[in-house]
Amino acid sequence: MKRLLLAGVALSVASAASAADLRARPYPKAAPATVVAAYNWSGFYIGAMGGYGWGSGDSDASGGFGGGTVGYNWQLPGSQFVFGVEVDAAGASIKESVTGDVGGGVLGTADSKINSFGSVTGRAGFAIDAALLYAKGGYAWANHKVSASVPALGLASSDSQTHSGYTIGGGLEYLFTPNWSAKAEYMYTSLGGETYTVLGVPVDSGNIDFHTIKVGVNYHFR
Secondary structure (H helix, E strand, C coil), X not given: CHHHHXXXXXXXXXXXXXXXXXXXXCCCCCCCCCCCCCCCCCEEEEEEEXXXXXXXXXXXXXXXXXXXXXEEEEECCCCCEEEEEXXXXXXXXXXXXXXXXXXXXXXXXXXXXXXXXXXXEEEEEEEECCEEEEEEEEEEEEEEEEEEEEHHHCXXXXXXXXXXXXXXXXXXXXXXXXXXXXXXXXXXXXXXXXXXXXXXXXXXXXXXXXXXXXXXXXXXXX
């Protein structure tokens, strides 16, 4: 019996010592996780875009356009702010036509058309992972053509000029793969006037103001 009691006491002491050892044994702490941004907008990109434009004020001009884009973005590590420069250009058919009496019941027609336009702008945006909300603005230009005709008198004439001014707007761009993004953008453009010679008469165009809504895709070089 004594031997059994001694054996029991020894076993209890050994168990208690083992438990104490388990409680005291230190365990290494896991290293804190490193947060790495899943998306970065920095780098060059090229793209294609197109959309619809319409005149401002008393202009009824409207029509479509399509063209291309080249740009560069800067995004500092750990920052959600994105800055960049962008150049775009498009062929267009934003036009209006007016027919009226030019005198004595004789009808004449005047046509106005934006053949092409483009811009050089700065961009500033805020990135939320794959989405980029941005504003942009800068220099803008457009090639504009004015035509006039009086069919009954066999008269027809046209002249084209390049206007320059500014553009401002913004949009949303989304990276649907690491290299490809889609965007939707609104811009307002205001261009200074030029003098046209139509049917031998100088005509001041006044400002040319128009709005555009465009969609596009960009390829980002990584």
